Amino acid sequence: MKKDIHGLDVSRLLGRKPVIISKLYGASDYIRGQVVLITGAGGSIGSELALQVALHQPGKLLLLGHGENSIFSVDLILKDRFPDVPVESLIVDIQDELQLRDVFQRYKPQIVFHAAAHKHVPLMERNRIAAIQNNIWGTQNVATIAKQSGARKFIFISTDKAVYPANVMGATKRVSEMIIQQLSENSATQFAVVRFGNVLESRGSVIPIFKKQLARGGPLTVSHPDMVRYFMSIPEAVHLVLQAGSLSKGGELFILDMGEPIQIVELARALIREAGLEPDKDIAIQFIGIRPGEKVKESLTYDEERIAPSANPHISVIQPMPLNTDILSRNLKQLAKLTPQDADRAMQLLLRIIANNADDLSDGNESAE
Template structure:
């Protein structure tokens, strides 16, 4: 356009420029056409070069199928075509919308539906699948994997968020491997940010178990709301070192105190509370590994019962306003030392709320994805070693939640408490562990049962096939948050509870398993403590 405009105006300008009047007007027109042809030709040469380069490289390109023929899929295709160096050969699209079947998007066809993926991929030698459905539910993403019921060597990829698509910021470099969180994770949790900020801002917050999976995430979430001080309490020095370093880097404005402390040591706990005077205590420290605690019952009792009692008593003594204990679905109808010890801790917290000005609440939830020593990291390690994957029972199911979601909902529940409540988080639907194993194998590019075996080892001591989130007869009520329910019962009489706890703690020092189990049953009669798995 600039060349055209300049060429048209040059004849008029030649009257004002010396020696140009003698130049024929035809020369200017020829110059215009020649310049336009040269510029267009240069662009054409560059384009033909890239097309020829792509053709020559086609034998080495990864054959890619895009699931989702909407805006995200079309944007992904355009971005792939813009790449200066070809990496993918896009074969076509997959979409469940029947109206799109057979249509063309930039010359590439919509080949079929998600249910037809295995046949289409086999027929067209697909190497990678890009899930271009940023607003899809986790169930919809999971279905893309599950249609390959016998597994596949195809690599599964996914695009970033819908906001990146809408803003035009999508880049091929942002496409990442599909992870287990994409399949089992949950929708973004909605929080009442104002309530949480009022609960935490400008206050002294103390988190026990600060180096653990839940405790460290609780610290990250707390820092977002501007506490005056955050006290990190942890027995293990290395995890404490790493979380403190991370928080200092990410939240430089927050005052941090890293404290090595055994929560069963009442003198040391008292020193910590006297020094920092926390207003809000988040108690995440616990022994949680079921089979290991079956082998070390005394340690489970001391850490989970005595440790909770020690920290909770200190909160009352030093005037903390709020105390939040993290509990587990394994405390419901427990079949393990770990679960029963957490149930007794729940009972103590409820009882203490009756006699203290501190508001004590418990938040109960199931497994979290990716926590230390949990099933997902174990499976990933077994896959890296070539298998087999060990699953205890083909019917074993567990509830799963992401660590950030659990931590956010704990804070939300804490703002609702008046004292004595047990809040229960909505965990969604339970997932079969064997299905989880198959999906992780598939996501890793292997075929379950062929490339990597799955071996059933039988339930371990203390394990249940199905976890429960509430005890039969509990009067569960919904709160104003759709993912949080609440239960408040009449606590056991204080003298009887304290006497029972003292008996259990004395038994714990003997490490006599049978004695410990019998003492636990006196407080938790529903506990099935025979050391064998129970359904």
């Protein structure tokens, strides 16, 4: 029997039990009574962060985002579910340094979760400068001002696409990881990076697309028959981000236990069956080819990164690779000279920054001058 597509329990598609611990040890200790700022608070991760942070009784919750409708929606939900939690909704572009400084001066946030990002891979391949401005310079703005303002903790949300990046989005996130690593040196603010893979039902991700295609009667479109991805549900990803925040002492890169990677075509078949239909009979699956910037398989770590367990069995700690901060600073100054006319060179420049070797961007970079 065909089921309501919008009411499907997609967490069952993970093929494992979601990672939810009955008690978030330490989370309440570092959140309760504190002013907590969430950037990208209108997004899939940011909005769930807001809801889970509210459970731990922050002194004030700051919802920062660029899109008024999404921030307004989260604000309404929070005020309905958590009327005792003071909430401020702030429409601010993270690229606007003056606006950000005003937010930190006015509200003095002690805990910052930085979830704001341009994340859609093919779209960012066509809008490379926008990805750099938002993901790199926006992150640098928020993190630098948080450090200068004396924030206690700063947790940056990264992605598996930052590992051996094949696209501009992933490359900008890896450069941002490096900026956080640089800022964490000799810092009173405890900086941490949390890296994880795809999130089920996040806005613009594969499950919402599949659901729309399913509602139309198919076909469900898949890039490549061998395409695999790591998946988590939105609540479990955010749950572990909060736990990583309690574990952080500063300078860590955490990765979350995402189970085994899942074949996208099998995910499509499972969703069709969950709807009470038969794959390839009631609903067709069509392979459309790999999109710009896509990889067949993602990885959560670089080969050179050393992984160690944490106090939480579902979270591992990566010892960051050595970073020459002088070279990074020089290269970032060169990247800042990139103009829209140089967009075709963006990926090349980003990969040279990621390499972080003595052959910095000042060599042969006249067109960016």
